[in-house]
Structure formats: structure tokens, C-alpha cells
Amino acid sequence: MRTRAEVVIVGAGIVGCSAAYYLTRMGVRNVVVLDQGPLEDTGGSTFHAPGLCFHTNPGRAMEALALASSDMYRELHTPELPTWLELGGIEVATTPERLAECHRRQAYALAVGLETELLSPQQVAERIPLVDPDAILGGLHSARDGLCKAVNVCTVLRAAAGDAGAEFTGLTPVTGFQIAGGRVRGVETPNGSVAASTVLVCGGIWAPELQRMTGVPIPLQPMQNLFAWTAPVPELAGETEEARHPILRHQDRSIYYRQRYDGYGIGVYRHEPLPIDPEQFGSEQDGHRTALGPFTPEHFGDARDATNTLLPSLRDIDLAQPFNGFFSFSPDGYPILGPSAQLEGLWFAEGIWVTHAGGAGRAVAELMTAGRSEIDMRQSNPDRFQRFQTTRAYVRARGAQNYREVYDIIHPLQQMEHPRGLRTLPYGQRMEEAGAVFVESAGWERAQWYESNAGLPEPPGVQHRDEWAARLWSPIIGREHHATRQACGIFDLTPFTKVEIEGPGAVDWLNRVCASEMDRPVGKVIYTTVLDEYGGVFCDLTVTRTGDHRFLVVTGGGSGPRDVAWLRRHLPEGGGVTMTDVTSATSVIGVWGPRARDIITQVSSDDWSFPYLDAREVEIGPVPALALRISYAGELGWELYTAAEHGRWLWDTLFEAGRPLGAAPVGLGAFDSLRVEKGYRFAGQDMHTEYTPAEAGLGFTVNLSKSAFIGREALLREREQGGPRRRLCCMVLDEPDGAPLGYEPILVDGRPVGYVTSANFGYTVGRSLVYGYLPSELAEPGTRVSVRVFDHELGGEVSSEPQYDPSGERVRG
Numbered sequence: 170m171r172t173r174a175e176v177v178i179v180g181a182g183i184v185g186c187s188a189a190y191y192l193t194r195m196g197v198r199n200v201v202v203l204d205q206g207p208l209e210d211t212g213g214s215t216f217h218a219p220g221l222c223f224h225t226n227p228g229r230a231m232e233a234l235a236l237a238s239s240d241m242y243r244e245l246h247t248p249e250l251p252t253w254l255e256l257g258g259i260e261v262a263t264t265p266e267r268l269a270e271c272h273r274r275q276a277y278a279l280a281v282g283l284e285t286e287l288l289s290p291q292q293v294a295e296r297i298p299l300v301d302p303d304a305i306l307g308g309l310h311s312a313r314d315g316l317c318k319a320v321n322v323c324t325v326l327r328a329a330a331g332d333a334g335a336e337f338t339g340l341t342p343v344t345g346f347q348i349a350g351g352r353v354r355g356v357e358t359p360n361g362s363v364a365a366s367t368v369l370v371c372g373g374i375w376a377p378e379l380q381r382m383t384g385v386p387i388p389l390q391p392m393q394n395l396f397a398w399t400a401p402v403p404e405l406a407g408e409t410e411e412a413r414h415p416i417l418r419h420q421d422r423s424i425y426y427r428q429r430y431d432g433y434g435i436g437v438y439r440h441e442p443l444p445i446d447p448e449q450f451g452s453e454q455d456g457h458r459t460a461l462g463p464f465t466p467e468h469f470g471d472a473r474d475a476t477n478t479l480l481p482s483l484r485d486i487d488l489a490q491p492f493n494g495f496f497s498f499s500p501d502g503y504p505i506l507g508p509s510a511q512l513e514g515l516w517f518a519e520g521i522w523v524t525h526a527g528g529a530g531r532a533v534a535e536l537m538t539a540g541r542s543e544i545d546m547r548q549s550n551p552d553r554f555q556r557f558q559t560t561r562a563y564v565r566a567r568g569a570q571n572y573r574e575v576y577d578i579i580h581p582l583q584q585m586e587h588p589r590g591l592r593t594l595p596y597g598q599r600m601e602e603a604g605a606v607f608v609e610s611a612g613w614e615r616a617q618w619y620e621s622n623a624g625l626p627e628p629p630g631v632q633h634r635d636e637w638a639a640r641l642w643s644p645i646i647g648r649e650h651h652a653t654r655q656a657c658g659i660f661d662l663t664p665f666t667k668v669e670i671e672g673p674g675a676v677d678w679l680n681r682v683c684a685s686e687m688d689r690p691v692g693k694v695i696y697t698t699v700l701d702e703y704g705g706v707f708c709d710l711t712v713t714r715t716g717d718h719r720f721l722v723v724t725g726g727g728s729g730p731r732d733v734a735w736l737r738r739h740l741p742e743g744g745g746v747t748m749t750d751v752t753s754a755t756s757v758i759g760v761w762g763p764r765a766r767d768i769i770t771q772v773s774s775d776d777w778s779f780p781y782l783d784a785r786e787v788e789i790g791p792v793p794a795l796a797l798r799i800s801y802a803g804e805l806g807w808e809l810y811t812a813a814e815h816g817r818w819l820w821d822t823l824f825e826a827g828r829p830l831g832a833a834p835v836g837l838g839a840f841d842s843l844r845v846e847k848g849y850r851f852a853g854q855d856m857h858t859e860y861t862p863a864e865a866g867l868g869f870t871v872n873l874s875k876s877a878f879i880g881r882e883a884l885l886r887e888r889e890q891g892g893p894r895r896r897l898c899c900m901v902l903d904e905p906d907g908a909p910l911g912y913e914p915i916l917v918d919g920r921p922v923g924y925v926t927s928a929n930f931g932y933t934v935g936r937s938l939v940y941g942y943l944p945s946e947l948a949e950p951g952t953r954v955s956v957r958v959f960d961h962e963l964g965g966e967v968s969s970e971p972q973y974d975p976s977g978e979r980v981r982g
């Protein structure tokens with residue numbers, strides 16, 4: 170075994186093998202892969218997974234990873250060592266809701282360029298003769314789906330990576346990490362240590378053990394999944410091919426199926442979730458540990474009934490090889506892929522299915538070698554979790570719930586039921602009294618709207634939504650929107666992530682990480698973008714200079730941990746700048762609307778005439794606050810920052826003064842419609858690293874003439890090459906009642922050209938608005954577009970933006 174490596178990979182399952190393969194192809198030769206089990210069958214999940222790969226997945230990145238993976242498995246395929254059987258796949262519907270969901274999934278797939286087909290029951294039975302057509306309403310067919318022969322994939326990848334310089338060693342458990350000076354230095358094994366400045370953890374279900382070795386959270390919950398190979402099926406007698414039938418999902422009953430010669434494999438999610446901890450992984454196979462446990466037939470009953478109905482040929486068939494296999498679920502269902510901000514040199518590629526393993530291996534290798542992956546992996550960033558989201562109880566509860574919901578129809582706004590109420594707003598009780606309909610965000614309980622606003626006047630524009638689009642929506646949202654435009658809305662903004670930056674090097678450092686000029690006078694508020702080396706928008710920030718060497722930096726609540734980790738990672742070596750997260754210590758309330766100044770001057774004797782994008786230390790009654798003249802609603806007003814313990818007092822005081830002038834509490838539903846109407850971008854949706862500021866319509870946040878900053882060279886190149894290739898556009902739908910919810914495909918002449926990044930109804934302008942990126946040549950007002958929602962298309966047109974107050978008079982008012 171080598172004693173020194175450029176990269177050590179822990180785990181030789183399909184993810185570790187794939188990462189090793191791509192790393193060597195990208196020029197990292199000295200890769201050492203260690204596994205606790207024998208390489209030919211390590212005992213990990215890969216070695217007993219049946220290998221079904223469906224491409225229709227929740228989320229664009231997951232669909233892109235699935236496509237990249239099947240491309241890889243197809244490329245590796247040889248008749249001697251098959252790695253990929255492109256059989257197609259069918260998701261059957263047995264309820265009208267599921268049939269509608271098939272249409273929705275078909276639309277989402279189209280947005281990533283994946284063609285699928287809706288089949289009649291008879292057409293499904295023609296492709297899978299075991300299916301009873303009378304038991305179903307139809308099915309969604311994807312020709313690209315298939316079976317991955319994961320064990321063979323590992324064999325081929327080990328050989329190819331080995332030829333390129335990698336070394337694979339089995340029966341060598343990693344028992345510890347060498348850590349010094351805040352970074353990884355290598356790993357320890359019973360056979361000696363391997364020095365390496367980079368270690369990639371691909372340990373599958375053993376992640377919690379590896380977490381204990383480094384102290385860095387890997388929030389994953391191993392779960393048991395029931396699987397059984399059946400006895401021979403008489404209808405398949407004599408079958409010589411491994412599989413001819415497309416792979417099959419019966420999501421209404423949470424079951425998946427595949428053929429294996431004259432038998433079938435049946436996998437089941439429809440049972441009480443069975444979380445399992447590493448201490449319980451007791452089972453040993455030939456002296457090493459495996460991701461397998463004893464079969465629990467009591468959890469198979471429903472699958473039996475459902476199979477009898479859907480596939481009568483399998484009626485009460487014997488289960489020849491049943492077992493419970495283990496694999497992991499993260500709190501939000503996405504993988505954990507990328508570098509850890511907590512320990513330099515530590516990387517993760519965890520929580521990944523066979524379906525995504527090839528693409529995930531490539532993505533992590535790209536991140537390690539080039540600092541960016543072709544597929545935007547922001548949703549898988551290991552730093553995305555709040556601290557409480559990595560506690561054992563939380564990870565367990567969320568892992569179990571994600572397992573339960575794996576085949577459910579999930580509405581884009583669907584709320585988790587448990588755990589809730591983990592972070593309490595200072596004025597949470599007041600929100601409850603006002604009839605808040607609560608939604609969870611980063612652990613906070615936030616209002617989507619307030620029932621007490623039901624009697625507010627109707628807005629000029631009214632939208633009628635169908636049942637799907639009306640979930641977690643209410644016409645009250647329009648009334649709150651209107652109250653903000655007419656009088657004043659009072660908004661809970663406490664969940665913003667807030668950090669104080671301090672030190673003699675603060676200005677220079679901010680100028681290096683932000684695209685705008687940050688050396689502005691004390692009291693200025695700067696809205697800026699932060700870019701990656703490729704000029705992509707990593708995040709946007711509101712930065713307020715609160716002293717010569719002091720700044721308040723504000724970013725989103727959900728993206729906060731990731732953004733803060735990124736900023737920390739870029740802090741200058743040798744000190745000079747400190748960062749303090751003050752999120753939990755600070756309460757923030759937004760007061761926005763034409764009457765905002767009339768309200769605030771009743772409770773504060775300070776001068777509130779200071780201009781837009783300025784900040785002032787103020788006193789509101791006895792409470793000190795920092796007021797930022799900025800508004801995400803596009804109206805006159807302020808964000809008021811005060812100590813957390815003053816939050817409730819401030820809330821009460823603002824309402825007492827504001828109510829007679831028409832002020833209302835306003836929830837997130839209206840918050841979003843206000844900002845869409847005003848054309849304000851939402852980080853993570855309307856912009857992320859796939860897009861440059863110019864493409865996102867945020868060119869105004871970039872100052873190319875200032876000193877060097879991250880991403881500048883890439884933006885100069887973009888300019889030299891003729892400017893952006895795509896642009897974020899506002900599109901107005903013909904039908905005001907059309908209500909896309911995000912990620913639907915945008916078509917021009919029937920061809921997919923983009924997808925919906927944001928959509929909402931503009932209650933003031935009375936139009937249904939959609940944002941999405943279009944190729945520059947189409948990004949002109951007047952271009953006809955359509956948005957596919959379920960099985961119908963909504964016509965619309967590219968328009969100028971913003972739709973509301975394009976001159977910005979209101980916000981400066």
C-alpha cells in the first residue's frame with residue numbers, strides 16, 4: 170500500500186470508484202482508494218443494489234446527474250462485461266392524481282432535455298406483459314431509463330483508474346484521520362497510514378462512523394429498504410436475457426420492480442421507516458461488515474397485495490432471496506457532495522444512489538480539480554445545513570420522513586410536519602394571534618399569510634388558481650400585497666443570515682470577494698454579487714458599512730450557512746478580518762409601503778429622510794436599531810435591525826402606530842409576489858453559479874474598473890466574447906390565472922429553450938409573471954413563449970421589466 174497520495178478516497182463502492190476514475194482522467198494520478206471489505210464485493214450498498222436507474226428525479230441537478238451517469242454506464246459497456254441495459258422505464262399511475270403527476274414529471278423532464286412519453290394502459294402492457302392493464306390508468310415511459318450493473322461498473326472503473334495511476338486496496342478499514350493545523354494530513358489504517366492533503370469520503374452508510382473520526386458532521390441516516398428476488402415466474406420460463414422488460418415503478422404503492430432472467434426483483438418503501446445506526450450494522454459476511462440485514466416479512470405485506478393486483482403473474486410468488494438492504498438519506502433528500510468548510514482538505518461524496526453515482530463522481534472530481542462542476546451542485550453543498558440540522562435526532566427524523574416520501578407526490582411548497590418549531594421568532598406569538606399560516610424555513614416558523622387580513626381591500630388584479638397551484642396559497646396574499654403598495658406592510662425578516670465583518674483588512678477583503686466597489690462611506694448600503702472564479706453568481710449580499718473597519722453583511726436565511734462558509738473559506742490568511750455570525754442575536758423587521766415614513770416618525774424622533782441605500786443608527790422609542798433604507802418589495806421603507814430581545818417590542822410598537830394608517834402584517838406569499846412584480850432576483854432560483862451577473866440582469870452590481878476581485882477575469886472574457894449568451898427574462902402570460910410554480914419548461918415554437926426560475930402573480934399589474942433564462946437571440950420583448958404546466962401550455966410573451974415601477978420612483982420616494 171502506498172504511504173503517500175494526492176487524494177485518498179475512503180470507500181470503493183460505485184461512488185468512490187467513479188470519483189477515482191474521473192480524478193485520474195482529470196490528471197490526478199496518485200489516488201489511493203481504501204475499502205474495509207474485499208474490492209470485488211466490499212459489502213457496501215452498491216454490491217446488492219438491483220441497479221434501477223430512472224431519469225425523472227426531483228430536481229434539475231438530480232436529473233442532470235442521472236443523465237450523466239447513464240451516459241457513463243453506457244460508454245463503459247462491453248458485451249463481455251455489461252454495465253448498462255437500456256431497457257426503458259415506466260412509472261405507472263393507478264390514481265388520477267398520479268396520472269396528473271406523470272404529466273407534471275414529463276414537463277419537468279422536458280426542461281432538462283429528457284423526452285418521455287405518456288402511455289395508455291394497453292401500451293404499458295405491451296411493453297411489460299406481466300402488467301394487468303385493468304389495474305392502471307396509464308404510465309410515463311422514459312426510453313433512457315435502464316439497469317446499471319453496478320458491480321461490473323466498479324470492476325471496469327477500478328481497472329481504468331488503476332491503469333491511470335490509482336491504487337485500490339481492500340480489507341483496509343480507515344480507522345482514523347490525521348488532522349493538524351486545521352487541515353487533513355492523511356488517514357490511518359491497521360496496515361499503516363497514508364499521508365494526503367485531500368481525503369474524499371465515499372463511505373456510504375458508514376458515514377456516521379467517519380463523522381466521528383473527523384468531528385465534521387455528515388448528516389445522513391442509514392435506512393433499511395426491503396428487497397426480494399422472486400422464485401421463477403412461469404410466464405418467463407426459459408428466458409435467456411437478463412432483462413427485456415422496462416424497469417417499473419408503482420409509486421402509488423411505493424414499489425419498484427425489475428426483471429432478472431425468469432424472475433423478478435421487488436423493492437419496497439411502503440412500510441414503517443426503519444432507521445438503523447452503525448452500531449446495529451452487526452451483520453458480517455465472510456468476516457467483514459455489510460449493508461445487509463435480515464428480512465422483515467411483516468413489512469412486506471402491502472407490497473404483496475399491490476403486486477398481486479398489478480402483476481397477477483407474480484401472485485403470491487415465493488420470495489427466493491429476500492433481504493433488508495441499507496442506504497442513506499440526508500435531511501433534505503439531496504446528496505452531500507463537495508468540500509467541507511470545517512476541515513481543510515476534507516471532501517464528501519455521500520448519500521448518492523447508483524442512478525446518480527457516475528455523474529456525482531464526475532462532479533466531485535471537477536470540483537476538486539477545477540473548482541467548479543459542469544452541473545451546478547449548490548443543493549448538495551456540504552455546508553448548507555444549520556447546526557441543528559446535523560443533530561442526531563433531527564437527521565434521524567428527517568431521514569425517516571424522506572424515506573417515507575420517496576415516491577410521494579410532493580408539491581413544491583409542501584411542508585415537513587416534523588420536526589417543527591425549532592427556532593422561535595421574538596414576535597412569533599403575535600404572528601400566531603394574527604392568524605399566521607406557518608411555513609418552515611431554516612427551522613424558523615414563518616407566516617405564508619395572515620388570516621386576520623381576510624377583510625383587507627381586494628387588489629386590482631385577482632388570480633383564480635386551480636387546486637394544485639392553490640395549495641399553501643390564499644387570495645389573502647393578494648390583499649397583503651395590495652396593502653403594502655397602498656399603505657404599509659410589516660414583514661418578519663429575522664431569518665436573514667447576518668454576519669459582522671470587522672478589522673483593518675475588511676474593506677480590501679470585501680473588495681476581493683464582492684463584485685461591487687465596497688469602499689464606500691460609512692452609512693452606505695451596497696447590494697452586491699459574490700462570484701466564483703468562473704464569473705458565476707455564488708450569492709448576493711446586502712453589505713452596510715457601519716464603521717471605518719466594520720460591516721454588516723446580510724444574506725438569505727436558507728442559503729446562509731453555505732454563504733457564510735464560503736466567505737469564511739476566503740478570509741485572508743494571517744488575520745486582519747474577523748467574522749461573527751449575529752443571526753440569532755438580531756431581530757429584523759421590514760416596514761415597507763408609501764405610509765412607512767408616516768408610521769415610523771410617530772415612534773421615533775430621528776430624521777427619517779435619509780436617502781435610499783443609506784443606513785442610520787436610530788432610536789425607536791427606547792430601542793436602538795440600525796435602519797437600512799432598502800426594500801425587497803419595491804416601496805419606500807426600511808429594514809430595522811435590533812437586538813433579538815427587542816424584536817417583540819418593536820413589532821408591537823410598529824403595529825400600534827401603523828394600524829390606523831392601514832399597516833398590515835404581510836407574509837412570505839405576498840413578499841414573493843411583490844419582488845417578482847418589481848423584478849428583484851432571488852438567489853438560488855434566479856441566479857446561481859451557472860449564470861453571470863450580466864446574464865442575470867445584475868450587471869449593475871459589477872465594477873470591472875476596481876481592483877481585482879474573484880470572477881473578474883471571467884467577466885472580462887465574457888465581454889470580449891460578445892457578452893452574455895443567455896438572459897434572464899420577464900415573461901407575461903396571456904392568462905392571468907395561469908400559475909406555474911417553478912422549474913416548468915419554457916418553449917419557443919414547441920422547443921424547450923429554458924425553464925421557469927421564478928413565477929408569481931403581480932397583483933398590482935394584474936398579470937401572471939414568469940422569469941427564466943432564454944438564449945440572447947430570443948430574449949427580446951415580443952418573443953412568443955409558452956410554459957408547459959402539467960399537460961397544457963400557457964402562452965405568453967417576453968416583456969420589458971420590471972413590470973412594476975420601472976423608474977424606481979416608489980422605492981426612492
Ligand code: FAD
Nearest residue numbers: 180182183184205211213214215218221343373494523524
Ligand atoms: P457503498 O456501495 O456502500 O460504498 C461505500 C464503501 O465505503 C463500502 O464499500 C464500505 O465498505 C466502505 N467504507 C465505509 N467505511 C469505511 C472505512 N472506515 N474504511 C474503509 N472503507 C469504508 N440505487 C439506485 O440508484 N437504484 C436502485 O435500484 C437501488 N436499489 C437499492 C436497493 C437496496 C436494497 C439498497 C440497499 C440500495 C439501493 N440503491 C439503489 C441505493 C444504492 O445502492 C446506494 O445509494 C449506492 O450504492 C451507494 O454507493 P456508495 O458508493 O456511496 O456506497
